[in-house]
Amino acid sequence: MTGKLKVTVLYDLEEEEPAGVQEEAPPPPRRKGQKKRKKKPVKHDREEIFEALEKLGHEPSYYVLNGRQQSLLGLARCGADLIFNLTEAYAGDDTREMHVTAYLDLLDIPYTGAGPHAHILAQDKSIAKKMFAFYGIQSPYFATAWRGTIDHAHDIAFPLIVKPTSEDGSIGIDATAVVTTVKDLMERIAYIQTEFDSPALIEEYIEGREIYASILGNYENARALPLVELDLSKLPKGVPRIASQDVKFEKDTDAYRLTKSAIAEDLDEETAAKLAEIAIKAYRAVKLRDYGRIDMRVSPKGEIYVIEANPNPWLSSGQEFAIAARKSGLSYNQMVGEIVDLAMARHA
Ligand SMILES: Nc1ncnc2c1ncn2[C@@H]1O[C@H](COP(=O)(O)OP(=O)(O)O)[C@@H](O)[C@H]1O
Numbered sequence: 502m503t504g505k506l507k508v509t510v511l512y513d514l515e516e517e518e519p520a521g522v523q524e525e526a527p528p529p530p531r532r533k534g535q536k537k538r539k540k541k542p543v544k545h546d547r548e549e550i551f552e553a554l555e556k557l558g559h560e561p562s563y564y565v566l567n568g569r570q571q572s573l574l575g576l577a578r579c580g581a582d583l584i585f586n587l588t589e590a591y592a593g594d595d596t597r598e599m600h601v602t603a604y605l606d607l608l609d610i611p612y613t614g615a616g617p618h619a620h621i622l623a624q625d626k627s628i629a630k631k632m633f634a635f636y637g638i639q640s641p642y643f644a645t646a647w648r649g650t651i652d653h654a655h656d657i658a659f660p661l662i663v664k665p666t667s668e669d670g671s672i673g674i675d676a677t678a679v680v681t682t683v684k685d686l687m688e689r690i691a692y693i694q695t696e697f698d699s700p701a702l703i704e705e706y707i708e709g710r711e712i713y714a715s716i717l718g719n720y721e722n723a724r725a726l727p728l729v730e731l732d733l734s735k736l737p738k739g740v741p742r743i744a745s746q747d748v749k750f751e752k753d754t755d756a757y758r759l760t761k762s763a764i765a766e767d768l769d770e771e772t773a774a775k776l777a778e779i780a781i782k783a784y785r786a787v788k789l790r791d792y793g794r795i796d797m798r799v800s801p802k803g804e805i806y807v808i809e810a811n812p813n814p815w816l817s818s819g820q821e822f823a824i825a826a827r828k829s830g831l832s833y834n835q836m837v838g839e840i841v842d843l844a845m846a847r848h849a
């Protein structure tokens with residue numbers, strides 16, 4: 502393991518929020534007569550990572566970028582040996598996530614996870630899909646539409662799913678994203694363009710199991726952790742079996758309650774091995790580093806399609822990456838420690 506390091510856990514907030522070095526605010530004091538909260542509040546991934554870093558013997562701190570110049574200037578002087586990079590946007594703009602890493606590169610401060618080149622290749626799904634095609638990695642046939650310009654290489658057939666090219670967290674993906682008629686397709690394209698000011702990615706819809714491969718490592722040492730499946734089979738009839746925003750985040754919905762990510766137990770060995778191999782290829786194709794997650798679908802015929810590659814996936818202990826790491830025998834702290842070691846080794 503790497504010796505004791507000053508590790509700055511970096512994350513972003515919107516402009517009106519405080520920037521710079523942060524001590525997490527304590528929870529608000531209990532008001533008179535207010536009952537003790539029964540449920541433990543869910544910990545933020547950054548808190549889990551901070552605690553893991555402490556237990557690993559490092560010296561963690563927090564730093565917030567809020568989109569103002571002061572917070573950028575302060576970051577340059579933060580004195581970290583390593584940034585644990587949890588930024589997902591800059592000033593609320595997630596297309597500028599890549600600029601934060603480019604800035605860290607210019608400052609010569611080591612950081613965990615993807616660099617700017619990986620963000621460019623992976624964030625715009627249409628670019629990632631073009632990379633996949635070059636490496637012979639199967640992903641659903643697609644076209645993009647942006648204000649009257651259509652970009653396509655193949656004919657595409659219904660059913661289709663229409664989504665923003667560069668969003669994350671299932672933004673813009675709900676039950677009406679899957680279309681089977683030209684009218685619904687056109688309406689959905691218009692919706693994506695106006696609502697998100699983004700080109701629409703129109704992709705063949707792949708019915709099948711949803712499998713996530715978490716990858717840890719770099720270059721020839723990148724390895725796939727045990728596969729995780731998001732079981733969508735219990736969604737009510739007539740609802741498309743997709744990981745919509747409700748499924749992912751809306752705890753009060755049936756969609757959330759009826760779906761669950763768990764280790765994919767009953768995949769045959771050959772399919773599991775193929776999934777892992779394809780995921781590592783996809784990870785390399787879009788130049789992910791240290792850790793990443795490749796989302797795939799397996800059709801009823803056993804064909805494997807890569808849906809997307811995620812640089813710096815969510816590391817919360819309840820999420821797919823940590824589930825996979827745990828199954829592979831790594832504790833949460835060991836998982837965090839390995840990401841730190843991988844990032845430091847790249848800078849050695
Ligand atoms: N071509 C597709 N075929 C089937 N399901 C898809 C397809 N594209 C997306 N989905 C469904 O929508 C979910 C979110 O899509 P994805 O492209 O991964 O967006 P995000 O980046 O927001 O996670 C996927 O996890 C999957 O359930």
Ligand SMILES: [Mg+2]
Binds near residue numbers: 671796809
């Ligand atoms: Mg996804």
